Each structure stands twice: as structure tokens, then as C-alpha cells.
Amino acid sequence: GAAYSRAENNIRKLVDLCGLPFLPTPMAKGVVPDNHPNCVAAARSMALQHADVIVLFGARLNWILHFGLPPRFRQDVKFIQIDICAEELGNNVRPSAILLGDINAVTEQLLEEFSKRPLKYPSDSEWWKRLREKIMNNEERSKGLALQKTLPMNYYTVFHHIRELIPKDCILVSEGANTMDIGRTMLPNYYPRQRLDAGTFGTMGVGLGFAIAAAMVVKDRTPEKRVICIEGDSAFGFSGMELETICRYNLPILIIIVNNNGIYTGLDADAWKEMLKFGDPATCVPPVSLLPNSHYEEIMSAFGGKGYFVKTPEELQDALKASMTDKKTPSLINVMIDPQSERKKQEFPWLTRSNL
Numbered sequence: 001g002a003a004y005s006r007a008e009n010n011i012r013k014l015v016d017l018c019g020l021p022f023l024p025t026p027m028a029k030g031v032v033p034d035n036h037p038n039c040v041a042a043a044r045s046m047a048l049q050h051a052d053v054i055v056l057f058g059a060r061l062n063w064i065l066h067f068g069l070p071p072r073f074r075q076d077v078k079f080i081q082i083d084i085c086a087e088e089l090g091n092n093v094r095p096s097a098i099l100l101g102d103i104n105a106v107t108e109q110l111l112e113e114f115s116k117r118p119l120k121y122p123s124d125s126e127w128w129k130r131l132r133e134k135i136m137n138n139e140e141r142s143k144g145l146a147l148q149k150t151l152p153m154n155y156y157t158v159f160h161h162i163r164e165l166i167p168k169d170c171i172l173v174s175e176g177a178n179t180m181d182i183g184r185t186m187l188p189n190y191y192p193r194q195r196l197d198a199g200t201f202g203t204m205g206v207g208l209g210f211a212i213a214a215a216m217v218v219k220d221r222t223p224e225k226r227v228i229c230i231e232g233d234s235a236f237g238f239s240g241m242e243l244e245t246i247c248r249y250n251l252p253i254l255i256i257i258v259n260n261n262g263i264y265t266g267l268d269a270d271a272w273k274e275m276l277k278f279g280d281p282a283t284c285v286p287p288v289s290l291l292p293n294s295h296y297e298e299i300m301s302a303f304g305g306k307g308y309f310v311k312t313p314e315e316l317q318d319a320l321k322a323s324m325t326d327k328k329t330p331s332l333i334n335v336m337i338d339p340q341s342e343r344k345k346q347e348f349p350w351l352t353r354s355n356l
Contacts, residue, residue, distance in 0.1 A: 001058020007104035030189030043134035068093035159186035175207035176232020205238025247303035300332035
């Protein structure tokens with residue numbers, strides 16, 4: 001809601017004026033830049049679990065915010081809900097206060113009131129101290145994973161190199177299980193309305209359609225802007241033949257498949273061969289496993305785009321640089337990672353698994 005109402009300037013002023021910690025929901029990333037000092041996305045679990053008052057600026061208490069319920073939230077948490085849709089007010093949890101209206105207009109009214117009666121949350125409070133410690137710890141753990149030299153690569157290493165080489169103002173499309181979840185934390189957004197992912201309904205297979213739509217808009221309005229679509233291998237499988245559409249209309253989309261041979265986890269080639277010794281793969285192979293080392297990049301090549309198959313950080317860097325340089329040809333980079341690579345160890349793993 002905040003992104004749709006173009007409330008970024010007013011919400012940024014409110015965050016700065018009141019000194020409030022904030023969390024962006026997936027497609028609101030960039031309304032306030034992810035590198036803003038008050039962004040506590042790296043301490044998301046702690047922020048949600050221990051906050052005693054939460055103001056929802058157009059965000060909704062659906063699965064993305066765990067329906068506003070314990071154990072993800074405090075039993076006595078107070079929600080202040082701001083939304084333009086009356087039917088959304090009070091869904092799942094009864095708010096302590098509601099403000100019905102356009103997010104930008106309501107935020108402007110709040111700013112007017114705070115200019116008369118200032119409210120500033122102290123930056124040296126115990127709550128801020130705890131949040132900053134958690135942010136620092138989590139960022140250090142992610143950095144350690146990102147800089148690992150072992151092969152095959154893990155998710156964090158892949159996203160580290162992507163982040164280093166893609167433009168800050170690109171439109172990011174993302175879908176998948178771990179690919180989307182880890183990508184949210186590892187790939188920052190600095191501008192509003194520049195990120196599309198599985199969204200409210202957690203639907204897989206929408207990524208390439210989103211990318212095509214974004215590329216058509218960009219083509220007319222801001223042709224210098226890049227559209228980058230980052231897919232899990234399973235998510236890509238739902239609508240992979242849209243590569244033909246992308247090549248037919250010569251849309252210079254860069255697609256990056258983070259390929260772990262499965263959904264959440266897969267099998268490497270040796271484990272796959274061993275599994276087949278037990279009989280028919282329809283009954284012996286785990287249903288979340290996909291064919292190992294599938295060359296999805298050859299589908300792009302078949303339609304006239306450019307395909308890259310990469311296994312190392314150096315190959316990934318070279319493919320990214322080549323794709324970024326060529327602004328006229330669709331590209332697909334098929335990045336092989338460790339089939340057992342997952343999110344960094346979670347303090348409460350039973351709270352964090354997406355229902356996708």
C-alpha cells in the first residue's frame with residue numbers, strides 16, 4: 001500500500017522525525033531504502049517477536065507477516081493499522097487503532113501532528129541497542145557465508161556477487177523458495193516500486209511474466225533501466241518457456257537461475273545415480289529433487305538469447321559482466337550451487353519456513 005500510494009517521501013520523513021525502527025515487506029522494499037540506518041530487516045525475527053507496538057503502513061497481516069499471531073508476535077502486541085481498504089482493517093488480529101485512508105495522505109497528517117507535538121524515540125534506548133546487536137551478528141554470519149571459497153557455491157556467495165555487479169536502480173524480480181527468501185535479505189532495494197516477487201499469495205511461476213511486463217514498461221519509459229529476474233530452478237520450471245516470448249520481443253532481461261537441483265534441497269549427480277539403484281525414480285527419488293545439472297541456459301540459446309552455465313565465482317562474475325554489457329540481448333545465467341545449501345541457521349527455524 002505504501003508503494004502504491006507513492007508515500008516514500010512522507011514515510012521517510014516520518015521515520016527520520018520519530019527515530020522509529022522499520023521493516024519493509026517484500027514489495028515495499030525501497031519505499032525507505034534498505035540501507036537506511038533505521039532499517040532492522042537483518043533483525044526481523046527479533047523485531048517482530050519483541051515489539052510491543054507495530055504500525056502497519058499499508059502492510060497486511062497475511063502469511064508474509066505470519067498473520068500477526070504468536071509465537072511470531074507478542075501475545076499483547078498492539079497494532080495500529082493504516083489502510084485504504086476498509087475490508088482489510090482487523091483481518092486476523094483486532095487492531096488497537098485504525099486509520100482508514102490513502103497511506104500518503106494519512107502519513108502527511110501524522111507529520112503535521114508531530115510537527116506540533118514532537119515524538120522522538122531515543123536512539124540510545126535498550127530496544128535499539130538489542131536490535132543493533134542482532135543486526136550486527138546476523139550480518140556477520142551472512143558475510144561469512146558469502147565469502148566462503150568452497151565449491152559448489154552456496155546461496156550467499158551467489159547473491160554477494162550479484163549484488164556487487166548489478167545496477168542499484170534495476171528492477172528486481174524474484175521467486176523461488178530459498179532463492180526468494182535469501183534474496184530479500186541479500187539484495188537491497190534503494191528505490192520504491194523496483195521489486196516484484198511472489199507477493200501476497202506466494203505463487204510460483206509468476207516471475208517471468210512479471211519480468212516481461214516490467215521490461216515492456218521499461219522499454220517505453222526508461223530504456224536504460226535493466227530488468228533482472230532471479231529464479232529458483234523449480235520456480236523457473238513453472239513458466240520457463242516464456243523465454244520464447246522474451247526472445248520473440250527481444251527484451252533484454254537478465255535471468256539468473258540459482259540451481260540447487262531441487263525445491264529447498266536437491267541431490268548431486270552421484271547421489272542421484274545411487275538413488276536410481278533402488279528402482280523406479282517415480283517411487284525412489286524424493287519429490288522435491290529435480291534432475292541434477294540441468295542445462296536451462298540451453299533453452300535460452302535455442303531461442304537466440306545468450307546462455308551461461310557457471311559453477312565458480314569467477315565464471316559467475318564473467319557472465320554477469322558480459323550480460324550487463326550487452327543491453328540488447330536476453331541472457332540467462334544458470335548458476336550451479338550446493339544442492340544442500342540452505343538459509344543460515346535460524347534461531348527459530350519452525351517460525352521461518354515460507355508456506356510456498
